[in-house]
Amino acid sequence: MKRFTKAAAMLLSAIMVLSIHITVFAAPAEHDAVITILHTNDVHSRVDGDVYLASLLKKLKADGENVILISAGDDLHGQPLATISRGETIVDIMNLVGYNYMAPGNHDFNYGISRLLELEKDMSFKLLSANVVKSDTKEAAFAKDDVIEIAGVKLGLFGLSTPETVTKTNPKNVEGYDFEKPATVAAAEVASLKGQGADVIVGIGHLGLDEETAADERSDAVAAVDGIDVLIDGHSHTVLEEGKLENGTLIAQTGEYLNNIGIVRIYLKDKKVVDKTAELLETPTEETAESSDLASDEAVSALIDSLNEKNKEIASLVIGTTPVKLEGERENVRAKETNLTNLITAAMIDATGADVSIENGGGVRASIEAGPITKGDVLNVLPFGNFIVTIEVTGADLIAAIEHGVDNAPAVAAHLSQIGGASVAYDSSKDVGSRVLSITLDSGETVAPEKTYTVAVNDFMAAGGDNYTMFVGKKSISYNALDEALIDYINKGIDFTKIKMGRLVDKAVAVVAEPVEAAAASPTPTPPPETEPSAEPAKDYTVEKGDYLIKIAEKLNVKWTDIAKINNISSPYIIYPGDVLLIP
Numbered sequence: 138m139k140r141f142t143k144a145a146a147m148l149l150s151a152i153m154v155l156s157i158h159i160t161v162f163a164a165p166a167e168h169d170a171v172i173t174i175l176h177t178n179d180v181h182s183r184v185d186g187d188v189y190l191a192s193l194l195k196k197l198k199a200d201g202e203n204v205i206l207i208s209a210g211d212d213l214h215g216q217p218l219a220t221i222s223r224g225e226t227i228v229d230i231m232n233l234v235g236y237n238y239m240a241p242g243n244h245d246f247n248y249g250i251s252r253l254l255e256l257e258k259d260m261s262f263k264l265l266s267a268n269v270v271k272s273d274t275k276e277a278a279f280a281k282d283d284v285i286e287i288a289g290v291k292l293g294l295f296g297l298s299t300p301e302t303v304t305k306t307n308p309k310n311v312e313g314y315d316f317e318k319p320a321t322v323a324a325a326e327v328a329s330l331k332g333q334g335a336d337v338i339v340g341i342g343h344l345g346l347d348e349e350t351a352a353d354e355r356s357d358a359v360a361a362v363d364g365i366d367v368l369i370d371g372h373s374h375t376v377l378e379e380g381k382l383e384n385g386t387l388i389a390q391t392g393e394y395l396n397n398i399g400i401v402r403i404y405l406k407d408k409k410v411v412d413k414t415a416e417l418l419e420t421p422t423e424e425t426a427e428s429s430d431l432a433s434d435e436a437v438s439a440l441i442d443s444l445n446e447k448n449k450e451i452a453s454l455v456i457g458t459t460p461v462k463l464e465g466e467r468e469n470v471r472a473k474e475t476n477l478t479n480l481i482t483a484a485m486i487d488a489t490g491a492d493v494s495i496e497n498g499g500g501v502r503a504s505i506e507a508g509p510i511t512k513g514d515v516l517n518v519l520p521f522g523n524f525i526v527t528i529e530v531t532g533a534d535l536i537a538a539i540e541h542g543v544d545n546a547p548a549v550a551a552h553l554s555q556i557g558g559a560s561v562a563y564d565s566s567k568d569v570g571s572r573v574l575s576i577t578l579d580s581g582e583t584v585a586p587e588k589t590y591t592v593a594v595n596d597f598m599a600a601g602g603d604n605y606t607m608f609v610g611k612k613s614i615s616y617n618a619l620d621e622a623l624i625d626y627i628n629k630g631i632d633f634t635k636i637k638m639g640r641l642v643d644k645a646v647a648v649v650a651e652p653v654e655a656a657a658a659s660p661t662p663t664p665p666p667e668t669e670p671s672a673e674p675a676k677d678y679t680v681e682k683g684d685y686l687i688k689i690a691e692k693l694n695v696k697w698t699d700i701a702k703i704n705n706i707s708s709p710y711i712i713y714p715g716d717v718l719l720i721p
Contacts, residue, residue: 168404168411170288172337173197173204176399178371178391180208181215181244181522182227184441186395186420191234191434193398193418203288206235209371209390210242210298210343213256215522218444220618221451221512223248224256226444233437236262240296241269241279242343242371243305244524247617250278250311265296265341268322272315282326284333290408293335295326297342299372300354305615319344320358327364336408340365345373346381346390349610360386366410367401380415389415396420452513456624459633463505465518468688471498471549474556474641476633477505477518481619482557483637484626489527489616491593492578493558495538496619497603499551500595510627519620523595528611533586536573537607544569547643547697552603556640557593559584566645574644595619646701676720693720 175194180186190206197204212231213224224245231239239262246253257264257279267281282295299305300316323340330338344356352358356370360383368388370377376392380401391399397417404412421429463477464470470478478501485494503517530538539561542554546565554561562574576584584590593616594608601609616622678689690697699721 168406170290170405170408171203172288172290172292172403172405173202174207174339174367174369174389174399174401174403175204176207176209176369176389176391176401177212177395178209178343178369178399179211179242179374179393180395181211181393182213182219183216183394184218184227184230185423186398187230187234187441188433188438189421189429189431190395190398191437192432194235195434196431205237205285205287205292207294207339207341207369208236208239208262209341209369210240211244211371212239212242213253214244214247214618217452217516217520217522217620218448220522220621221448223252225259226448228256228259229444230437230440232259232261233440234434238263238265238283238294238296238341240264240341240343240369240371241266241298243299243302243615246302246306246310247524248310250314254278265294266298267295267326268297268300268317268319270315270317272313275315278314282330284330284335288405290336290405291334293330293333293338295323295330295338295340297322297340297344297359299342299344299350301350301372304613307616308614319354320362323359323362323365327362331364337366337403337405337410338364340368340386342368343371345370346375346388347373356388356390357381357383360384360388362386366403367413369399369401376417377415378417387413387415391417449513452511452516454512455509456512456515457510457627457631459505459507459510461633462507463633465501465504467502468549470501470555471551471553472547473553474638476636476638477501478555479557479636479638479640480626480631480633481519481623482555482640484623485525485593485619486558487626487629488525488622489591489593491527491558492590493535493556493576493584494593495542495557495598496555496595497542497551497598497605498553498555499603500597500619501555512624515620515623515627519623521597523597523619525593525616525619525622526596526599526613527591527593527616528599528608528613529589530592530608530611531586532576532584532588532590534607534611535584535590535592536576536586538592538605539563539576540570540573541604541607543572543641543643546572547646552605554641560640560642562642562644564644646698678718678720680718689718689720695721 194206213219213227219227241253241264263283264279266279269278270276284291284293297319298316302311302316327338340359342356342359346355356368360368365386368386370388370390374393375390377390381388389399389401391397398420399417401415403410421431464475465477469475482494482496501518502520505514539554542552543563559576559578561576563572564574565572598605599608599613690700700718703719703721
């Protein structure tokens with residue numbers, strides 16, 4: 138494989154776009170045919186780059202290149218554009234862009250394998266996976282491989298899906314199916330494709346190069362199988378600028394989210410491979426589009442616009458009605474529990490059966506006003522497309538996580554731990570790292586450091602986001618998107634006036650003997666006790682939008698703990714606009 142510096146590769150990439158007669162790497166002196174493979178992986182429904190991918194594909198074809206377009210999986214899930222239609226919109230876009238093949242990734246099973254098989258019927262490209270089989274009959278769930286004529290040779294392709302799918306989607310999504318070892322299946326596929334007369338063999342694997350993945354399930358294990366010329370890879374979100382050569386197999390992967398378009402070239406002489414190269418072309422963005430020579434494809438752009446408009450209609454569908462405001466304002470969810478954060482963490486428990494759930498306060502981005510609740514409301518609250526992940530941790534890990542979550546309390550912090558399935562008592566007056574007094578599961582059991590517990594978090598936190606590093610590398614199972622879990626939970630018929638509160642209580646302010654339920658109306662403050670007269674008469678203060686106790690105290694030059702005490706507030710952070718507080 139020819140090697141160039143990164144700078145040289147970038148310069149040659151620019152030349153490629155300008156001329157679209159692409160010879161980015163110095164081609165071998167003697168060759169009589171070239172196969173070009175454009176490839177993507179782990180797009181996760183970030184479709185903005187598709188307008189440039191479609192444009193590049195058309196230009197290459199117009200220039201006479203022998204080109205095919207391949208996805209290494211994880212396309213159909215991730216953003217509201219995909220999840221609202223359960224993947225249909227992404228299939229429509231991929232059809233128009235002009236994909237030829239796709240290997241399903243673990244998140245492509247997030248709607249269930251039956252839904253994936255439904256979507257396959259609408260695909261104008263072929264879904265290939267040779268190692269997904271029915272558990273009872275061992276019958277393949279999808280087409281295993283394909284052989285096509287291109288550039289005067291027979292090109293054989295086969296697909297592989299990661300065995301990690303059984304734990305990196307909800308296990309129920311693939312119930313009744315097995316994921317066989319990739320390398321073993323790859324060896325059988327090479328023999329089969331050669332038996333069909335293939336001159337060149339390309340694998341499409343959603344396998345990855347993560348160290349956490351079992352060694353015999355990684356893409357480099359498949360590359361160790363003799364006879365595979367190129368392996369288009371995904372799953373680990375790895376950026377391989379010039380590919381990776383293993384046992385004569387060129388492994389190619391682009392990173393994620395269509396930030397890059399992968400370009401592989403296979404050079405042939407007398408129907409035999411004499412060289413192969415890989416490179417990445419950085420996909421233009423809205424900011425860089427004007428300086429790019431790669432134009433936006435009008436048809437794909439128009440389709441994405443129309444699908445976004447259609448999604449707005451779907452987003453208006455009513456999924457429930459709440460008689461109370463569900464509080465999700467930034468200054469509240471990052472400083473205290475609210476009825477909305479506790480609703481979200483309850484939905485996480487409902488979806489997974491975990492012992493405890495934790496959502497970072499910064500992951501909640503909007504309130505839901507009293508009245509009808511739409512799908513769009515939920516998407517505004519949870520806009521990031523995060524997945525729920527359950528992890529197995531010790532009680533010590535769980536305590537450490539919540540210690541981290543309350544280390545900035547009572548001040549506003551995005552990493553504040555919002556809790557489900559348990560009640561946490563802590564003391565913000567104590568030193569950071571020793572604030573958690575107790576964690577009591579809803580069953581009544583107190584969390585013990587030496588025991589093991591299942592905790593549901595979002596995938597951002599599971600990967601160490603917001604410095605929840607104690608979760609990294611733990612045994613995990615992935616579930617569906619967090620917004621979908623909340624929609625499903627609301628659909629079950631929730632009494633929004635009885636959302637369990639008292640999940641996160643600061644004992645420095647008030648002692649709560651039992652978790653309290655949220656009331657339909659704002660609580661009425663209790664007059665100050667006669668035994669503790671104020672130096673001057675208490676004044677009324679009406680809570681405004683964006684207020685919390687510390688902010689009010691600073692504004693009025695009093696201690697926030699005194700405000701909580703005089704008003705007998707059971708949980709110091711449960712205040713809402715319109716509440717009338719007594720100020721000492």
